[in-house]
Amino acid sequence: MALRSVLVRAAEDFRRRCVAQSLTRTFRSPFTTAVVLDDLKYAESHEWVKLEGDYAVVGITHHAQGELGDVVFVDLPEVGRQVSKGESFGVVESVKAASDVYSPISGEIVAVNSELAESPALVNKGPFDEGWIMKVKLKDREEIQSLLDAEKYKQHVEESAH
Amino acid sequence: MKLLRLQGFPILQQLYLEERLLRATTHNWCLINQGTNPPAIIVGISGKPEKLLDVKAVLQDNIPVIRRFSGGGTVIVDTDTVFVTLICRRDAVTLPDLYPRPIMEWTEHLYLPAFQTVPSFHLLEHDYVLGDRKFGGNAQSIIKDRFLHHTSFLWDYQDFRMAYLKLPQRTPTYRLARSHSDFICRLKDYMPSREAFTDYIVKAFEQQFRLQEISLDEVEKTQPSSVPHITSTQVFTTADLQQSIMPLIVKG
Numbered sequence: 001m002a003l004r005s006v007l008v009r010a011a012e013d014f015r016r017r018c019v020a021q022s023l024t025r026t027f028r029s030p031f032t033t034a035v036v037l038d039d040l041k042y043a044e045s046h047e048w049v050k051l052e053g054d055y056a057v058v059g060i061t062h063h064a065q066g067e068l069g070d071v072v073f074v075d076l077p078e079v080g081r082q083v084s085k086g087e088s089f090g091v092v093e094s095v096k097a098a099s100d101v102y103s104p105i106s107g108e109i110v111a112v113n114s115e116l117a118e119s120p121a122l123v124n125k126g127p128f129d130e131g132w133i134m135k136v137k138l139k140d141r142e143e144i145q146s147l148l149d150a151e152k153y154k155q156h157v158e159e160s161a162h
Numbered sequence: 163m164k165l166l167r168l169q170g171f172p173i174l175q176q177l178y179l180e181e182r183l184l185r186a187t188t189h190n191w192c193l194i195n196q197g198t199n200p201p202a203i204i205v206g207i208s209g210k211p212e213k214l215l216d217v218k219a220v221l222q223d224n225i226p227v228i229r230r231f232s233g234g235g236t237v238i239v240d241t242d243t244v245f246v247t248l249i250c251r252r253d254a255v256t257l258p259d260l261y262p263r264p265i266m267e268w269t270e271h272l273y274l275p276a277f278q279t280v281p282s283f284h285l286l287e288h289d290y291v292l293g294d295r296k297f298g299g300n301a302q303s304i305i306k307d308r309f310l311h312h313t314s315f316l317w318d319y320q321d322f323r324m325a326y327l328k329l330p331q332r333t334p335t336y337r338l339a340r341s342h343s344d345f346i347c348r349l350k351d352y353m354p355s356r357e358a359f360t361d362y363i364v365k366a367f368e369q370q371f372r373l374q375e376i377s378l379d380e381v382e383k384t385q386p387s388s389v390p391h392i393t394s395t396q397v398f399t400t401a402d403l404q405q406s407i408m409p410l411i412v413k414g
Contacts, residue, residue: 045306068262069262069263072208075207088306088392091394093206093207093208093233095233095234096232096233096234096235096300096301097232097233097301097303097304098206098207098231098232098233098303098304099262099303099304100306161258161259
């Protein structure tokens with residue numbers, strides 16, 4: 001009976017790991033080792049969007065942080081500001097370069113990741129989670145439809161590497 | 163590519179102009195400015211004076227401190243600096259995407275013919291060096307489908323001015339804890355004259371671009387400053403600088 005319990009627990013752990021991994025696909029090609037998450041949407045300018053009801057969390061992708069290099073500063077936008085799809089909402093500085101980042105959606109900025117003020121390297125360490133940059137109250141949910149899904153974003157990264 | 167040659171143009175005005183040409187125009191540009199007066203200290207977009215400068219000495223000697231819109235470190239510039247700026251559309255360069263390292267490497271190849279007479283010019287980490295000594299500091303600003311790469315070349319420099327700059331927290335690996343005077347070198351020790359240097363640069367750029375000279379008047383007429391655009395360049399006031407060292411004075 002004890003052995004059966006151990007086997008059942010092991011099977012359950014294995015099942016839970018498989019479920020977790022199905023949400024995350026590591027894509028490796030001859031041209032890129034970008035990590036792409038299935039449950040996000042993407043802009044061609046390498047920002048990601050995670051929908052949370054009427055809100056969207058925005059950051060830059062694993063590919064973008066890898067190409068930028070060590071992030072040393074993030075110029076965060078102001079809470080309360082209105083952003084439009086395609087508009088620059090901030091700057092990410094990496095060693096010698098200041099690179100604009102562009103909002104994939106329109107709406108009101110309701111939160112920014114203030115942790116980035118002291119720890120900009122969170123953008124490199126966890127671009128899809130602890131490196132998030134801003135949260136926006138959506139103005140037009142339809143805009144999400146024009147963003148790329150994980151598969152199309154993966155193809156976009158592959159094509160731009162040529 | 164439009165070529166704008168300037169002589170002693172104030173660096174603050176140059177930075178305002180560059181930001182405008184990057185954000186509010188669609189052309190490719192090359193700016194060459196021979197020196198600036200008065201001397202000024204320029205920090206990068208995230209630069210904090212209290213961390214980068216001997217602020218008390220800067221205030222005492224009334225040196226202007228400017229925060230530029232591009233990334234990178236701190237420079238002190240004067241009449242001995244030669245400024246060269248490239249502003250390009252994505253389609254002007256053979257790069258798959260606009261990111262800092264590929265742009266930096268592209269500029270190394272662009273500049274190479276200008277340094278044919280000088281031994282061992284190359285890009286080392288993020289700096290233009292002769293051997294292992296830096297003679298040009300680079301910085302970039304990248305927006306959608308356009309980028310700016312500007313360099314301040316050390317034609318000559320005054321040691322006493324370098325004393326305003328603290329050793330930065332982030333230094334290139336190749337610096338190896340060397341003092342400023344052992345880490346940098348003067349371009350005038352390797353080139354016949356400033357005019358020859360800028361001629362070499364123009365000839366090098368002509369290998370990749372068709373250059374059309376334009377005057378500052380024509381730029382002002384055809385690319386007016388009234389076109390709205392993001393402006394990040396700012397001057398630190400005396401109050402800003404005093405405020406920056408206030409916590410340090412209180413602690414002391």
